[in-house]
Amino acid sequence: MTHLELTHIHKSFGASVAVEDFNLTVKQGEFVSFLGPSGCGKTTTLRMVAGFELPTSGNVTLNGKDLTYVPPNKRNVGMVFQSYALFPNMTVAQNVGYGLKIAGKSKNEIEERVREMLSLIQMDKFYSRYPYQLSGGQQQRVALARALAIQPELLLLDEPLSALDAKIRFELRQEIRRIQQKLGITTIYVTHDQEEALSLSDRIVVMSQGKIEQVGNPFEIYNFPQTRFVAKFVGSLNTVTATVVDPAKGIASFDGINLEIAQGLNGKNKGEEVTIAIRPERFNFLAEQRKENVFDCTIENITFLGSVVRVQMKIGNSIFNMDTFNRPSLKLPNIGGKEQVTCSNKAVLVLAG
Amino acid sequence: MSQMFATRQRKLWREYPLWNWVGLFPFFIFIVFFLVFPSLRLFTGAFTNQEGGLTLDNLKVFENPNVLKAYIMSLQVSAITAFVGGFFGFLVAYSITQGGAPRWMRNVISTFSGLAANFGGVPLAFSFIATIGQTGIITAMLKKACFNLENYGALAQFLASGGVNVSDITNVCPLNPYTYGFSLYSLSGLVLAYTYFQFPLMILTITPALEGLKKEWYEASTNLGATPAKYWRDVALPVLMPSILGASLLLFGNAFGAYATARALTGGSIPLVSIYIGQQIRGDVLGNPNEGYALAFGMVAIMTLTIVAYSLLQRRATRWMKS
Numbered sequence: 001m002t003h004l005e006l007t008h009i010h011k012s013f014g015a016s017v018a019v020e021d022f023n024l025t026v027k028q029g030e031f032v033s034f035l036g037p038s039g040c041g042k043t044t045t046l047r048m049v050a051g052f053e054l055p056t057s058g059n060v061t062l063n064g065k066d067l068t069y070v071p072p073n074k075r076n077v078g079m080v081f082q083s084y085a086l087f088p089n090m091t092v093a094q095n096v097g098y099g100l101k102i103a104g105k106s107k108n109e110i111e112e113r114v115r116e117m118l119s120l121i122q123m124d125k126f127y128s129r130y131p132y133q134l135s136g137g138q139q140q141r142v143a144l145a146r147a148l149a150i151q152p153e154l155l156l157l158d159e160p161l162s163a164l165d166a167k168i169r170f171e172l173r174q175e176i177r178r179i180q181q182k183l184g185i186t187t188i189y190v191t192h193d194q195e196e197a198l199s200l201s202d203r204i205v206v207m208s209q210g211k212i213e214q215v216g217n218p219f220e221i222y223n224f225p226q227t228r229f230v231a232k233f234v235g236s237l238n239t240v241t242a243t244v245v246d247p248a249k250g251i252a253s254f255d256g257i258n259l260e261i262a263q264g265l266n267g268k269n270k271g272e273e274v275t276i277a278i279r280p281e282r283f284n285f286l287a288e289q290r291k292e293n294v295f296d297c298t299i300e301n302i303t304f305l306g307s308v309v310r311v312q313m314k315i316g317n318s319i320f321n322m323d324t325f326n327r328p329s330l331k332l333p334n335i336g337g338k339e340q341v342t343c344s345n346k347a348v349l350v351l352a353g
Numbered sequence: 354m355s356q357m358f359a360t361r362q363r364k365l366w367r368e369y370p371l372w373n374w375v376g377l378f379p380f381f382i383f384i385v386f387f388l389v390f391p392s393l394r395l396f397t398g399a400f401t402n403q404e405g406g407l408t409l410d411n412l413k414v415f416e417n418p419n420v421l422k423a424y425i426m427s428l429q430v431s432a433i434t435a436f437v438g439g440f441f442g443f444l445v446a447y448s449i450t451q452g453g454a455p456r457w458m459r460n461v462i463s464t465f466s467g468l469a470a471n472f473g474g475v476p477l478a479f480s481f482i483a484t485i486g487q488t489g490i491i492t493a494m495l496k497k498a499c500f501n502l503e504n505y506g507a508l509a510q511f512l513a514s515g516g517v518n519v520s521d522i523t524n525v526c527p528l529n530p531y532t533y534g535f536s537l538y539s540l541s542g543l544v545l546a547y548t549y550f551q552f553p554l555m556i557l558t559i560t561p562a563l564e565g566l567k568k569e570w571y572e573a574s575t576n577l578g579a580t581p582a583k584y585w586r587d588v589a590l591p592v593l594m595p596s597i598l599g600a601s602l603l604l605f606g607n608a609f610g611a612y613a614t615a616r617a618l619t620g621g622s623i624p625l626v627s628i629y630i631g632q633q634i635r636g637d638v639l640g641n642p643n644e645g646y647a648l649a650f651g652m653v654a655i656m657t658l659t660i661v662a663y664s665l666l667q668r669r670a671t672r673w674m675k676s
Contacts, residue, residue: 052572073575085569089591098587099577132672143573150577 003028003186004154009058011044018044020210029184033197036207042190046156049188050079062153078147082159084139086131092142093127099150117145120179137168148183155187161196173200194234198222206230228351231277238320239277244268252276255316259293262345275351280310282347283322286340294342299333313341395653398646411647420648423624427609430625434547435604442555443597450563466553473550478617481546486537499526538619546614551604558603562596562670599666606659626652
């Protein structure tokens with residue numbers, strides 16, 4: 001069932017277009033991330049849902065009610081800010097209970113709900129602390145509890161983890177997902193961190209220059225990027241310009257090397273140039289397993305990235321990266337040595353846009 | 354134990370080498386000569402007689418009703434100008450930080466405030482005398498803006514119906530402040546002159562606090578259902594209050610210690626403590642320097658309390674702004 005609907009949203013600041021023809025429907029309880037680089041319009045879109053910005057045109061509908069011109073304090077939408085935005089003059093309990101106080105709830109109701117929320121974020125012991133006495137991660141948990149305390153119809157999170165260090169970010173990410181699933185609350189999450197979006201979301205909206213590039217679940221976004229931007233922005237990617245050799249059989253060529261493409265090259269003409277892409281983890285050494293495409297290569301560099309080893313290699317005149325799991329049995333080639341690598345024809349993507 | 358002490362000493366020297374402190378020496382020398390020594394002289398002078406013997410007799414000056422009157426007048430002038438200057442200064446600072454005033458206006462006001470806050474004494478008094486004194490240029494202009502009531506029949510009729518003898522009123526100058534009893538050389542004139550340097554000082558001191566108000570606090574409160582009025586009541590004003598009170602105390606202290614402006618403007622006709630002390634020390638009228646020291650000692654005590662309260666409030670404001 002559609003819970004939130006954004007229809008033909010357009011937002012301009014003077015001559016500058018921030019969001020262009022944005023259309024999206026979000027189901028009840030769904031976790032949707034807006035993913036994109038800085039300035040792509042993701043936060044502006046979120047702020048239009050919150051009511052802090054008015055769309056130049058288009059509509060925001062929540063539960064069938066048109067919210068487009070409803071002021072932010074009448075929307076019943078909870079929001080968590082990047083900078084936490086806890087009120088510095090209030091204790092943790094007062095911060096969490098503020099929305100309920102404004103709503104005119106009784107002291108007992110507020111007390112009960114505050115305790116419940118603090119228990120949910122596992123911060124019962126911090127009831128009387130002030131924000132300046134908390135770490136960044138703790139402040140963000142309180143901000144989340146404050147947003148949830150009013151029992152909003154929709155939860156908005158604007159890059160809530162970007163001010164935190166990596167370890168806390170990872171922990172809090174899991175915490176956010178756990179709480180969201182427990183409460184079943186519809187959530188919009190803005191981030192420029194693809195790992196966050198991929199690990200948290202039911203669906204991801206990839207944005208660039210104010211437009212939606214692709215909407216899909218994390219698996220689709222990562223494995224079947226529909227545009228060159230999505231392919232490049234989500235995960236790392238090897239791209240090379242190739243020439244169509246046989247459109248019917250899906251064969252193209254780069255640097256004089258043929259490669260087979262499972263999705264085919266329908267609609268392309270022989271001799272036409274196409275951009276093809278292969279994810280680094282889709283390569284493996286021929287000695288391990290043989291797949292449709294086999295390439296001779298020269299090893300240029302090897303980098304350890306913890307659980308992954310990145311091998312930089314030259315195929316023809318083009319540089320490619322190959323990622324392989326780091327394991328004790330892994331036999332790494334010598335730098336400058338000649339090797340053979342392989343990849344499936346399904347691993348080769350033809351990029352549009 | 355002594356080894357521990359020596360290690361600690363070495364660590365201190367390593368962490369704070371003398372070289373790093375060299376830049377502070379001129380400041381310290383200045384403070385010693387022009388704050389510490391005069392304060393000591395003031396303290397000893399307050400408790401010695403003119404022959405140099407120890408005495409508490411100088412403190413009897415506080416039993417003098419004129420002295421008490423001077424203290425009350427000084428406190429009144431300081432409180433009024435702190436309030437008036439603080440109020441208008443806050444409004445201006447709000448306009449240039451949160452009110453969306455253009456950037457150029459903000460720069461102009463900041464520069465003006467920096468100059469005006471330090472413009473006091475005889476030049477300030479003279480500029481007020483030259484503009485809104487009895488024969489000042491603005492007063493002269495305002496005196497010219499007159500009309501004859503006879504030419505305004507309806508108004509004359511209205512006033513007559515109220516019992517006013519309109520035949521006595523032929524030439525009305527409604528913009529001339531002196532017709533309403535104002536005098537630059539009175540308390541109201543002094544308040545006006547002090548406000549000239551008080552409100553820019555408020556702008557300078559409160560602007561950083563207003564800049565520290567995060568836009569997200571407002572958005573978070575409205576997101577939780579609050580109206581702008583509730584945001585100001587529950588968040589902005591409580592956050593700003595230590596800074597507002599601290600800045601007001603600073604304004605209070607600034608006015609409390611002022612001497613030259615009042616002296617030049619009123620010639621000593623308004624009994625302020627600072628003027629009373631001047632009279633005691635110069636000796637042209639009263640001439641008991643030790644009583645002057647005792648009076649100044651009282652002022653120092655009030656100023657010390659003000660500074661301590663200001664520091665405590667600033668600490669609280671800074672602590673909140675940290676989060």
